[in-house]
Amino acid sequence: MLRVEILEQSINPLRALETCGQGANGAIDLFVGQVRNVNEGREVHAVSYDLHRALCEQTFRQICTEAAEKFGQHLDYYLAHRHGRLEIGEASVIAAVGAPHRDEAFQGCRFLIEQMKRRAPIWKQEHYVDGDSAWLPGNALHQPA
């Protein structure tokens, strides 16, 4: 199975396990990214995610399709990201892969999360304890001329 989601409310890891938990799978690797209370020495009390929904869902699906070509069509892939404002400790992203054996599950899951960070049109704004906010730098989707 292949499932991608953009969520306005909190992410439930059980959704990932349901997607990846078919009987043929002996392994599920589940990655959860959560909001950290400090970044580059500055105290963070919340973050906001902005994203381009249509393009984001398409990119997630494309990444999962590529993973299926690389690690196996019979594996299960789940990729979900939050939209909006999140407090410290809230899950922002979940990637999961279900596979017959752990090696493909680990590799596939790593592929999903790394590709997502590089390619998905998502932007993160940190809100600092001192009242300031900043959009974080990231990976350019095209090379400047």
Added chain:
Amino acid sequence: MKERIHYRMIDVGRKATSERTAIATGHIRMSLETFERVRDGTLPKGDPLRLAEVAGVLAAKKTAELIPLCHPLGLDHVALAFRPNPDLPGIEVFAKTSTAARTGVEMEALHAVTTALLTIWDLAKQVQADASCIPKACPNCPMDSIRQSRKRWRKVTMEREVVTREVTIHLFGAFRQPGLGDRLEVAIPVNADIAELRRATGEHLGPWPKTQALLASSAFATDTAVLFDHDAVPDSEMSILPPVCGG
């Protein structure tokens, strides 16, 4: 001997104010060589049509100062349009004026056309004289049949509208600056590529200097694909995507 009144201005004080629009047109002929340089804006003195557009607007505003019995009035709008016509060869000039007043606004439209034509000639005559194509033209600028024309205005402005179009660009992440909102409307030439869209977007973002550096590292995209500088701008709405940092 009784003193004679030679001229008199019409008293329009009792007329009701109404909304008025006038459209005037005229054209100037020239050799094909001059025509191409006028059309392409490559005359030694500069681009005649852009200058003529400004000249026409200024002329409309000055009409009552130069035409003795013409009433001064407050213009609501003046617009010029140009149609290079290789069949003349020459340039057709159109002016549209509008106001709410007690008297008509056609003198202003005619004055705008006349001055725009003279401005074109002023820039073109150097090249045209060298070419000796219209040796008798110099004392009387070769423009003819300045007249009012509503139908032709519509045709020409419609032709002009095809030349540029507006693109909606949705803004994300660090482009969400205070006062900027979540989208831009940017005018670009039809058949523009992404590089041109990027330049036009940069001009729009002028008042937000922080966004200029970001623009160079951002990608333009539709809802289904990221596009590159040499790609044509599609008909759909666009988004501009700063460098991404999900997770």
